[in-house]
Amino acid sequence: MDAAITKLNYRQYLARFQSLIALFVLCVLISLLSDKFLTVTNAWNVMRQISVNICISVGMTLVVLTAGIDLSVGSILALCGAITAGLLKNGIELPSSNLYVGFTVLGACVAGIIAGSLLGMFNGWTITRFKVPPFVATLAMLTIARGLTMLWTKGFPITGLGRKFSFLGTGWFLGIPLPVWISGVVVVAAMIITNKTRLGRYIYAIGGNENAARLSGININYIKVAVYTIAGVLAAVGGLIITSRLDAAQPNAGTGYELDSIAAVVIGGTSLSGGRGSIMGTVLGALIIGVLNNGLVLLNVSPFWQQVVKGLVILAAVIVDKVNSKNE
C-alpha cells in the first residue's frame, strides 16, 4: 500500500512538472547542437522575444480558465500599439475648432491601455449580455479591431516615436531588459490573482461548473467581463512593448499572435474546457515555444519546417496531458 502511494506520487510529480522537464530536455538538446544557444546574450534575447507572448498568454489563461477563448488579442495589440504611437507622434488635431492636444509618453501609453480595456470589456459585454459564444464574439472583434487599426494608420506604419518611448521595449533596468520586467510583473500579479483572490477562485469555479457558481451567488457576468477586460489590457501592454521595440506601429502587427498564446496556454496544461490550469504552466508553455523558435533559427532550420515542428510540439503536449489525466 505504501509502495503504491509512493509510486503514485512519483507519477503525479512527473505529470506536474512535465512542461518543466520538456523545457529542460529541449534546452539540453539545442545546447548540444549549437554553441550559440547557451549564452547570456541569447538567453536575454529569448526572454525579450517571449515577453509579449507571455503578457498576452497570461490574459488568455484567465479567459480559458473560465471556459472561454479570446481570438481578438492580436488585433487589439495592433490597435492599441497604433493608438499609442499615433497619439505620441501626432496628438489629436481638430482643425475645425483649432484644437491640438499633445501627448506625453505616459499619456499615450495610458490611452493605449484604456483602449485595450474598453475593447476587452466590449468582448465581455457581448458575451455576457447577448450570450454570444466567446469564439464568435472575439472572432468578430479580431476583424473589427484590425479594421480600426487600418483606419487609424491609413495602412502605413507609424514610425519615429522618439528615444524615450523606445526605452520601454529596448531598455535595461538592473541588468534585465525592460520587457522582461514588465512580463514578470504581469506574471506575478496574475499568479496572485489566480491563487490568492476571490476573483481567481471565482474564475476557476465558473470554468469548473458555471451552474454551481451561479447558484453560489457568484455574479458570473461581472467576473467574465472582468476577465475579458484584463485580457484586453494585457494585449494592449503587449502592443506597447512591440511598438516600442520596433519603434513603429505596424498595421499588421500581432497577426496570428492569438494562436501562439493559445498554444502556450495549452502546452502549459490549461484545459480548454475551463476550470483547470495555471499561470506558471502558461509561462512554461511560452518558454517552450520561445526556446523552440530560437533553437530552430540557430540551427538554420527553414521557417517552413519551424511551423511543422511547432505544430507537432503542441499536439505532443496535449497528448501527454491527456494520458496523464487519464492515469490520475
Add this chain to the structure above:
Amino acid sequence: MLVADNISKKFSGVTALDNVCLQLHEGKVNAIIGENGAGKSTLMKILSGVYTEYEGRIIYKGETVRFKNTKDAQSKGIAIIHQELNLVPHLSVAENIFLGSEVTTPIGLLDKKQMREATKELLNRLKLDVNPDTQIGKLKVGQQQVVEIAKALLHNAGVIIMDEPTSAIGDKEVKVLFDIIAGLKQEGKVIVYISHKLDELFAIADRYNVLRDGRFIESGEMKGISHDRLIQKMVGREIVFNSKRNLLGEAKVLLSVNNVSLNKDSERDKKLLKGISFTLNKGEVLGIFGLMGAGRTELLETIFGLHAKNATGSIIVDNKEYRFSSPSQAIREGIALVPEDRKKDGLVLGLDVKQNICITTLDRMQRMGVLDSGREASLAEMYIGRLHIKTSSAKQLAKNLSGGNQQKIVLAKWLATAPKVLMLDEPTRGIDIHAKTEIYKLISQLAGEGMGIIVVSSEMPEILAVADRILVMCEGIITAELSAEDATEDKLLIKAIPKTI
C-alpha cells in the same frame, strides 16, 4: 445465469472490490445492496464492460466472457442504466434512444420515421407522454431517466442492470417501471437492481446480494429476511432514527411567500407556479411533496431568485419584503438552496473540498484583498468535523468523494453562510442509508437551533420522517397542507395526483 467469479478491482492502489462472487438468476430481480462505497457501482461497471481491467472471471450462459467495451457487452445482451444519465442534451428523445444503433434506409440515410415510430411505442410502454422530437435537455431529470430505460429496452437485452433507477422519478413512473420489470421477469431476463430504498426492494426484488467495503457478504431470498436484518447486514450495525423533537414554544414566522407565480420561459402564457403562498416558522421543518412536474424545484429556485425575469410575487424575510432578483440577493436575505443535482448545480467537482465549502463566503476570507488560506482551512476543517465528511484531507478534489460526502460539502457551503432559511431539494437523492440518517439528524438539529428548513422530496417516507408540516403540490399549486401527525402516504398521494379529465 450471470456469474461473477472472484472479481477484484483496484483503483490506483485502493481496493474497490475484493474477490467478489455473485450469482445472478434468470427470471428474477436480483437486488444488489450496500452502502455507497461498498463497490456496487464498480461491480456493475465491470459486468457491463465499462471497466475492462479486473481480476477474476465473468461467466454468462456457461461461457467465460470478457467484454472489450460497453458496446460489446450490449451486443452480447447486457445493458446497464446508469445512475448518472448518459444522454446528449441537444439531441432529441428519438435520437438519444437510437444513438449508436441508428436505423437506416436501404441507401444509407437515417430512417427518421421508423425511429420516431419505435420511440413512440417505447414511450407509450413507459407511459411517458412526450414528443419523440423533444430535445432531451428540455425534459426534467425524471423524464430523462425514463428515456434511459427506454434506451435499454430497445436493445432487448438478456441482462438489464438498473443502478438506482428510481432515484429521480416520481411514484407514478416507479409503478410503471415495476410493471415493466415484472413483465421482463416473465420473459426470463436477469434483472439486476441496485437501490438504497429498501421498501422498494421488498416490493420488487426476489433475491438480495449484500456488498460491504468491496466484499461480498451474503445472498438469499428476499422472502426470508426482515427490513432490519438487511440494514444490519449492509452497515454491520443497527441504525435508529427518530426525528421528532419538541417544537420551539411560540411559532414565529420567519419567511412568508406571497402569491408567487412563474411563467415558463419559452411559452409566456404557460404557468409553472400559480399564486403560491405559504409561511415558514422559526425552527420548523416544512416538507413539500409533489410528483414530477408539480413545480417543487421551480418553487425553490424562484424563492432563491433564479427566475427573476419570469416570476411575480414577493417574499418577506424578517418583516422585510423582497422582490425576486438574484441568488446573491437571496443569500443576503439569509436564504440558502441545496439543489437537486449536486454534480450539475451544487459542486465544482474540479475544485477541492476546502474551496467548495468556502465558495459562498469568500468575502469573509480576505485580508487586504487577498484570500487567507488559514481562515479557509479552519472553516473547512470545522465542517469536515461537524458533518463527518469522509475525505483524506481538505485538499481532496470534490469529484473523488462519494455521493453522501459530496452532499455534505454542499450542505457545508450553505451552512457557512449562516442562513435563516435552508431549502433542501431532494437532500438524500442517491446517497446511502448511513449518510441519509446523518443528514436527517442534521436537519433536525438545525431546526432545533432555530433555522427554518424547507425539504422538497419525492420520497414520502422521507417527508413523513423529517417534516413538522407538509405542503402537497400539484401542477404548480398547493393542494393540501397537513401536519405531520395527520399525514399519511395515502393522503399525500391523493392530493399530489393531477385530476385530469
